Amino acid sequence: MFVEVTGIKKSYGEGGSYVQVLKGVSVGIEKGEMCVIQGTSGSGKSTLLNCIGGLDEVDSGSIKIDDKEIAGLRGEKLSDYRRATHGFIFQFYNLIPNLTVRENIQVCEYLTKSPLDMDELLSVLGLTEHQNKFPSQLSGGQQQRCAIARALIKNPKLLLCDEPTGALDSKTSRDILILMEEINRKYGTTMIIVTHNNxxxxxxxxxxxxxxxxxxxxxxxxxxxxxSELEDL
Structure with a gap:
């Protein structure tokens, strides 16, 4: 099992504001799988993703990625895990506005010893002709492609996606999903996707x-x- 989550609990707040968001969640995800996490707002899906990604610290339980325990990692060890193991894709891109497409991707390229080939990745994502543009000069779909490239350049074992099509129209959403499908097939990247889209x-x-x-x-x-066959995007 590539991702093995066992009995994790996560809460926020104290006293009257205390909320237990995850109540002993256990699940396993195989290497190379594309996995969707769904649920209504407040169900805990983004919190679960953030715990797997080391962005949120669990109260108790175990999270193993490729047999490495990451629950309880802190400081430099946690940073090393995030840098070496996975990429994040968010709904709102989080691109650096005063850097070009290529420079935004290079920010993450420098974090790894074995990055993917930049020019190949730009070609796969349809960004070659846009590589010298700034985020403000791109459409929403092009910005999301840049965000995906930035996450992928590290050649991550695990790609964590929080509402990757949430800010996009249906046509652009389909294009992005086709792209993610191709990435999964080409690179064997394990993907966990949190989405409201049924x-x-x-x-x-x-x-x-x-x-x-x-x-x-x-x-x-x-x-x-x-x-390409999906309906009602």
Whole structure:
């Protein structure tokens, strides 16, 4: 099991503001899988993603990535884990406005000893002709492609995606999902995607539903379709 989450609990606040967001969640994700985490707002899906990514510290439980325990890592060891193991893609891109597309990607390229080939990645993501533009000169879809390239340049084992199509129209969403599908196929990257979009679950290998901080459904998708076949994006 590439991602192995066992009994993790996570809460925020104290006293009257105390909220337990994750209530002993356990789940496993195989290497190379595309996995979707779904649930209503407040179900804990983004918190689970952030715990796996080392952005949030768990109260208790175990998180192993490629057999390495990461729950409880702090400081330099946590930074080393995040740098070496995974890339993040967020809904709102988080690009540096005064850097070009290529320079935004280079920021993460410098963090790894074995980056992917920059020019190949720009070509795969359709960014070659836009590489010297600034974020303000790009469409939303082009900005998200740049964000994906920035996450991928490190050649991560694990790609964590928080609402990667949430700010995009349906056509651009489909293009991005087709691209992610190609990346999974080309590089074998394990992907965990948090989304409100109910259609995306149909293109992935593994579907997890969270409800009130607990897993309500957890199954492999036996009727997987391609991203190009998705409806109602």
């Amino acid at each position: 259609s995306i679950k149909n293109m992935v290998d593994h579907v997890i539903y969270l409800k009130d901080g607990e897993i309500s459904k957890n199954y492999r998708n036996e009727t997987k379709v391609t991203a």
